[in-house]
Amino acid sequence: MGVFFFGTHFEILNTLLKLDQMKTLKLLVLFLTTGILLNSCTLENAPYEISLEEVVSGYDLWYIDYHRTEGTGDIPFLSKAFTVSFLNGRMYANNNIADIGFTGNGLGIQVGTYDTYAGYLETFHNRDGGYDFDVVQLSDNEIRIDDVFNNVSYLSLIHISEPTRPY
Secondary structure (H helix, E strand, O other): OHHHHHHHHHHHHHHHHHHHHHHHHHHHHHHHHHHHHHHHOOOOOOOOOOOHHHHHOOEOOEEEEEEEEEOOOOOHHHHHOOEEEEEOOEEEEEOOHHHOOOHHHHOOEEEEEEEEEOOEEEEEEOOOEEEEEEEEEEEOOEEEEEEOOOOOOEEEEEEOOOEOOOO
16 A cells, blocks of 8 residues: 555656646746747837938038037138038039029029038039038038048038928
8 A cells, every 4th residue: 555655646746747847838938939929029210321412412502500610720612602502413602692592593603513422522612622521410401511631610501491302
Protein backbone atom coordinates (compact mmCIF):
# COMPACT_ATOMS: atom_id res chain seq x y z
CA MET A 1 0.00 0.00 0.00
CA GLY A 2 2.91 2.35 0.61
CA VAL A 3 4.08 1.97 -2.95
CA PHE A 4 0.62 2.69 -4.29
CA PHE A 5 0.33 5.76 -2.05
CA PHE A 6 3.75 7.03 -3.10
CA GLY A 7 2.97 6.40 -6.77
CA THR A 8 -0.34 8.26 -6.57
CA HIS A 9 1.32 11.30 -5.04
CA PHE A 10 4.04 11.18 -7.67
CA GLU A 11 1.44 11.17 -10.45
CA ILE A 12 -0.43 14.08 -8.84
CA LEU A 13 2.80 16.01 -8.39
CA ASN A 14 3.79 15.28 -11.99
CA THR A 15 0.38 16.47 -13.24
CA LEU A 16 0.64 19.69 -11.20
CA LEU A 17 4.10 20.39 -12.60
CA LYS A 18 2.81 19.87 -16.14
CA LEU A 19 -0.03 22.28 -15.48
CA ASP A 20 2.41 24.87 -14.07
CA GLN A 21 4.66 24.45 -17.09
CA MET A 22 1.66 24.87 -19.38
CA LYS A 23 0.67 28.09 -17.61
CA THR A 24 4.20 29.40 -18.02
CA LEU A 25 4.28 28.40 -21.66
CA LYS A 26 0.88 30.00 -22.28
CA LEU A 27 2.00 33.25 -20.63
CA LEU A 28 5.21 33.25 -22.66
CA VAL A 29 3.30 32.77 -25.91
CA LEU A 30 0.79 35.46 -24.91
CA PHE A 31 3.57 38.00 -24.16
CA LEU A 32 5.43 37.21 -27.38
CA THR A 33 2.27 37.44 -29.50
CA THR A 34 1.21 40.70 -27.85
CA GLY A 35 4.66 42.21 -28.32
CA ILE A 36 4.79 41.23 -31.98
CA LEU A 37 1.30 42.53 -32.69
CA LEU A 38 1.83 45.84 -30.93
CA ASN A 39 5.16 46.46 -32.66
CA SER A 40 3.80 45.60 -36.08
CA CYS A 41 0.92 48.05 -35.76
CA THR A 42 2.91 51.24 -35.29
CA LEU A 43 2.22 54.19 -37.56
CA GLU A 44 5.25 56.11 -38.64
CA ASN A 45 4.78 59.67 -39.85
CA ALA A 46 7.93 60.17 -41.85
CA PRO A 47 8.37 63.84 -42.71
CA TYR A 48 8.12 64.75 -46.36
CA GLU A 49 11.55 65.71 -47.63
CA ILE A 50 11.19 69.06 -49.36
CA SER A 51 13.96 70.12 -51.71
CA LEU A 52 15.75 73.44 -51.48
CA GLU A 53 14.37 74.36 -54.91
CA GLU A 54 10.83 73.83 -53.60
CA VAL A 55 11.60 76.00 -50.58
CA VAL A 56 13.02 79.03 -52.40
CA SER A 57 10.66 78.92 -55.37
CA GLY A 58 7.63 77.96 -53.29
CA TYR A 59 6.57 81.61 -52.98
CA ASP A 60 6.73 84.33 -55.62
CA LEU A 61 8.04 87.13 -53.38
CA TRP A 62 10.31 87.04 -50.35
CA TYR A 63 10.37 90.22 -48.27
CA ILE A 64 13.79 91.02 -46.81
CA ASP A 65 13.34 91.86 -43.13
CA TYR A 66 16.31 94.11 -42.37
CA HIS A 67 15.40 94.31 -38.69
CA ARG A 68 16.21 90.62 -38.36
CA THR A 69 19.48 90.72 -40.30
CA GLU A 70 22.44 89.58 -38.23
CA GLY A 71 26.16 90.08 -38.77
CA THR A 72 28.35 92.94 -39.85
CA GLY A 73 28.75 92.25 -43.55
CA ASP A 74 26.81 93.42 -46.52
CA ILE A 75 25.58 91.62 -49.61
CA PRO A 76 25.06 94.49 -52.05
CA PHE A 77 22.17 93.20 -54.14
CA LEU A 78 20.24 92.01 -51.08
CA SER A 79 20.81 95.15 -49.03
CA LYS A 80 19.34 97.24 -51.87
CA ALA A 81 16.33 95.03 -52.57
CA PHE A 82 12.96 95.20 -50.88
CA THR A 83 11.87 91.82 -52.24
CA VAL A 84 13.61 88.96 -54.03
CA SER A 85 12.22 86.07 -56.04
CA PHE A 86 13.73 82.76 -57.11
CA LEU A 87 11.83 81.26 -60.03
CA ASN A 88 12.99 78.77 -62.67
CA GLY A 89 16.68 79.54 -62.24
CA ARG A 90 16.18 83.29 -62.49
CA MET A 91 16.65 85.69 -59.61
CA TYR A 92 14.48 88.81 -59.45
CA ALA A 93 14.68 91.82 -57.15
CA ASN A 94 12.54 94.86 -56.51
CA ASN A 95 14.06 97.82 -54.69
CA ASN A 96 11.13 100.18 -55.03
CA ILE A 97 8.14 99.52 -52.79
CA ALA A 98 5.91 101.63 -55.07
CA ASP A 99 6.58 99.29 -58.00
CA ILE A 100 5.65 96.02 -56.27
CA GLY A 101 3.09 94.40 -58.48
CA PHE A 102 3.94 96.40 -61.59
CA THR A 103 7.58 95.90 -62.54
CA GLY A 104 8.41 92.53 -64.08
CA ASN A 105 4.90 91.15 -63.54
CA GLY A 106 5.16 91.91 -59.83
CA LEU A 107 8.52 90.22 -59.30
CA GLY A 108 10.79 93.16 -60.04
CA ILE A 109 13.56 92.93 -62.59
CA GLN A 110 15.78 89.96 -63.31
CA VAL A 111 19.08 90.67 -61.57
CA GLY A 112 20.79 87.33 -62.07
CA THR A 113 20.47 83.58 -61.88
CA TYR A 114 20.46 80.97 -59.14
CA ASP A 115 20.86 77.24 -58.67
CA THR A 116 20.22 74.93 -55.76
CA TYR A 117 23.21 72.64 -55.75
CA ALA A 118 24.28 70.26 -52.98
CA GLY A 119 22.04 71.97 -50.43
CA TYR A 120 23.27 75.47 -51.16
CA LEU A 121 21.62 78.38 -52.90
CA GLU A 122 24.21 79.50 -55.45
CA THR A 123 23.43 82.95 -56.86
CA PHE A 124 25.09 84.96 -59.59
CA HIS A 125 24.15 88.64 -59.63
CA ASN A 126 24.71 90.44 -62.94
CA ARG A 127 26.74 93.23 -61.26
CA ASP A 128 27.81 91.92 -57.84
CA GLY A 129 28.95 88.43 -58.87
CA GLY A 130 28.41 85.10 -57.17
CA TYR A 131 27.34 84.32 -53.64
CA ASP A 132 26.56 80.99 -52.01
CA PHE A 133 24.03 80.74 -49.21
CA ASP A 134 22.97 78.14 -46.73
CA VAL A 135 19.16 78.20 -46.50
CA VAL A 136 17.45 77.37 -43.22
CA GLN A 137 13.69 76.93 -43.25
CA LEU A 138 12.41 78.44 -40.01
CA SER A 139 8.72 77.72 -40.65
CA ASP A 140 6.39 77.02 -43.57
CA ASN A 141 6.66 80.60 -44.81
CA GLU A 142 9.94 81.86 -43.38
CA ILE A 143 13.54 81.18 -44.33
CA ARG A 144 16.93 82.51 -43.31
CA ILE A 145 19.78 82.65 -45.79
CA ASP A 146 23.32 82.66 -44.44
CA ASP A 147 26.36 83.76 -46.40
CA VAL A 148 28.36 80.55 -46.49
CA PHE A 149 31.89 81.54 -47.46
CA ASN A 150 32.24 85.07 -46.09
CA ASN A 151 30.21 84.38 -42.95
CA VAL A 152 29.52 88.07 -42.72
CA SER A 153 25.81 88.58 -43.22
CA TYR A 154 22.64 86.72 -42.32
CA LEU A 155 19.34 87.75 -43.80
CA SER A 156 15.85 86.76 -42.76
CA LEU A 157 13.24 86.52 -45.47
CA ILE A 158 9.47 86.30 -45.08
CA HIS A 159 7.10 85.54 -47.92
CA ILE A 160 4.48 88.13 -48.78
CA SER A 161 2.55 86.15 -51.36
CA GLU A 162 0.55 82.96 -51.40
CA PRO A 163 2.31 79.75 -52.38
CA THR A 164 2.67 79.33 -56.13
CA ARG A 165 3.07 75.58 -56.02
CA PRO A 166 1.45 73.03 -53.74
CA TYR A 167 3.97 70.96 -51.79
